[in-house]
Amino acid sequence: MAINESAILKSELRWTLVVAGIVAVILGAILFAALSMHINPPSNREYVDPKTIHLSSEFTEANLGTQVDQNGRVIARMITTQFQFIPNCIVLPAETDVTLRFTSPDVIHGLLVTGTNVNTMVVPGYVAQVHTRFTKTGDLLMPCHEYCGLGHSQMVATVKVVPRDQFRPDAQGRASCGDRR
Amino acid sequence: MTEPAYPRSRHDHESDADELRALESAMESTPRGAALVSAIAVGLLLLCWLAIYFGVFLPRGTVG
Numbered sequence: 001m002a003i004n005e006s007a008i009l010k011s012e013l014r015w016t017l018v019v020a021g022i023v024a025v026i027l028g029a030i031l032f033a034a035l036s037m038h039i040n041p042p043s044n045r046e047y048v049d050p051k052t053i054h055l056s057s058e059f060t061e062a063n064l065g066t067q068v069d070q071n072g073r074v075i076a077r078m079i080t081t082q083f084q085f086i087p088n089c090i091v092l093p094a095e096t097d098v099t100l101r102f103t104s105p106d107v108i109h110g111l112l113v114t115g116t117n118v119n120t121m122v123v124p125g126y127v128a129q130v131h132t133r134f135t136k137t138g139d140l141l142m143p144c145h146e147y148c149g150l151g152h153s154q155m156v157a158t159v160k161v162v163p164r165d166q167f168r169p170d171a172q173g174r175a176s177c178g179d180r181r
Numbered sequence: 182m183t184e185p186a187y188p189r190s191r192h193d194h195e196s197d198a199d200e201l202r203a204l205e206s207a208m209e210s211t212p213r214g215a216a217l218v219s220a221i222a223v224g225l226l227l228l229c230w231l232a233i234y235f236g237v238f239l240p241r242g243t244v245g
Contacts, residue, residue: 011212015219022227029234039238040245117244132244 042120044129050105053079059103066090068173074098080109080122080144083151089158089177093167094137102128110146113159121146134161 033039053059059079065087066076074093079086080102092098102111102122112119115136120128134140144155160177169175 007212011216018223022223025227026230029231033239037239038243038245042245115241117238117241130244133242135242
């Protein structure tokens with residue numbers, strides 16, 4: 001391999017092919033996950049008035065927590081606020097498609113559920129929504145991961161994932177952490 | 182008057198020619214070595230990415 005223009009060009013073309021191959025492999029892996037396993041970045045554009053969420057939207061106190069709707073969908077709603085999650089604990093069934101919905105009345109928060117791919121920002125004025133399916137049971141920590149003020153480090157909630165047969169919502173379709181029977 | 186550190190002489194000219202040949206010879210194989218080092222580095226990076234993607238990210242389950 002002598003050092004001349006032709007050799008350099010050949011070498012650069014070879015590297016271009018290698019890099020193109022690597023990008024193709026990575027894109028292929030991402031497409032594979034998106035199409036066959038439904039792993040996508042959570043995206044949802046839905047507005048809510050942060051000044052009145054406690055009065056007039058779906059995030060009133062009575063609606064918070066886990067609820068099974070008339071179609072059998074499991075939806076958990078939480079408010080993230082300085083410096084707590086409301087409610088502080090939600091119970092969800094394993095091996096079931098669930099929808100998590102969050103909003104914030106004050107500042108930007110973020111959350112993740114440890115050991116899972118659930119990870120989103122919660123921005124005032126918007127509803128953050130994540131569809132997921134928990135495969136393992138247990139108490140999973142859900143900390144705020146976006147610095148939101150002096151009490152940020154204390155802002156943590158629990159996601160209790162229970163076996164599907166132990167998930168027993170009440171007559172109104174509601175389930176809370178205290179209801180584990 | 183001190184002697185220069187590298188006095189020019191007939192002998193040195195011969196030595197220069199040898200060095201030039203050695204340099205040319207080294208420069209012929211250097212690109213191969215550089216390509217090998219780059220290939221190993223990029224290959225390891227890709228392997229780590231794939232290991233984390235398939236070993237950590239995918240087992241953490243569906244999300245969207």
